[in-house]
Amino acid sequence: MSLALEAVTLTYPDGDGRLTALDEVSLTVPAGRLTAVVGPSGSGKSSLLAVAATLVTPDRGRVVVAGTDTAGLDRAGRAALRRDTIGIVFQQPNLLPSLTALEQLQVMAHLAGRPPASVRDRAMGLLDAVGLADRAGRRPHQLSGGQRQRVNIARALMNEPAVLLVDEPTSALDHERGAAVVALLTELTRTRGTATVLVTHDHAHLAGADETVTVHDGRLTRPATV
Numbered sequence: 001m002s003l004a005l006e007a008v009t010l011t012y013p014d015g016d017g018r019l020t021a022l023d024e025v026s027l028t029v030p031a032g033r034l035t036a037v038v039g040p041s042g043s044g045k046s047s048l049l050a051v052a053a054t055l056v057t058p059d060r061g062r063v064v065v066a067g068t069d070t071a072g073l074d075r076a077g078r079a080a081l082r083r084d085t086i087g088i089v090f091q092q093p094n095l096l097p098s099l100t101a102l103e104q105l106q107v108m109a110h111l112a113g114r115p116p117a118s119v120r121d122r123a124m125g126l127l128d129a130v131g132l133a134d135r136a137g138r139r140p141h142q143l144s145g146g147q148r149q150r151v152n153i154a155r156a157l158m159n160e161p162a163v164l165l166v167d168e169p170t171s172a173l174d175h176e177r178g179a180a181v182v183a184l185l186t187e188l189t190r191t192r193g194t195a196t197v198l199v200t201h202d203h204a205h206l207a208g209a210d211e212t213v214t215v216h217d218g219r220l221t222r223p224a225t226v
């Protein structure tokens, strides 16, 4: 079991009170499985990913990443866990403008202190896996939106994460390219063995998911009402 949220409650300050963004949310994602999360805007989907990514600490509940209960970690411990076991893909590919596709991936491995000799091969292998082996030398402005999102996904996998968290990766893409990105995520989940959580607003993307859950007002229901 690679990712587990157990009765997670998260509130944000809201005027004089608190807004409950996640209300007793429990979710388990095994290695090699993809869970899709759907729900209206403002329902708590990104908050769920932020908690799973250890970027935000919940008020109550447990977050277990690759067997590690994150409650026992300090800030540095969480950062190390994130770097070594979690891949994150945000809505907008936040690539560094001056780096080539290959360098975007290499930077991740260097930050994690990986030996440089193996890094280039792994980066090229991942670019190949996302269909961009022939674009390795291009910078972000020389790539299409769909290609940038593929680089983003390959970069998230660079440090062999146990957990892959993906927030609405297709919102900037047309339907066809969006569907191709989701198919790629499904395939990579199988081949790389990640526990993947995919937040999506497009119900057409749910076909490849092992499980689909719906979030409404911070509460999680399953199965999704498609």
Ligand code: ADP
Pocket: 012, 013, 019, 021, 039, 040, 041, 042, 043, 044, 045, 046, 047, 048
């Ligand atoms: P979704 O991703 O489903 O659109 P979010 O998780 O972003 O939903 O937001 C859930 C609720 O929490 C919303 O009401 C949103 O306004 C609120 N919220 C999100 N982030 C913050 C924050 N940093 N501070 C205060 N409220 C927030």
Ligand code: MG
Pocket: 045, 046, 047
């Ligand atoms: Mg969101």
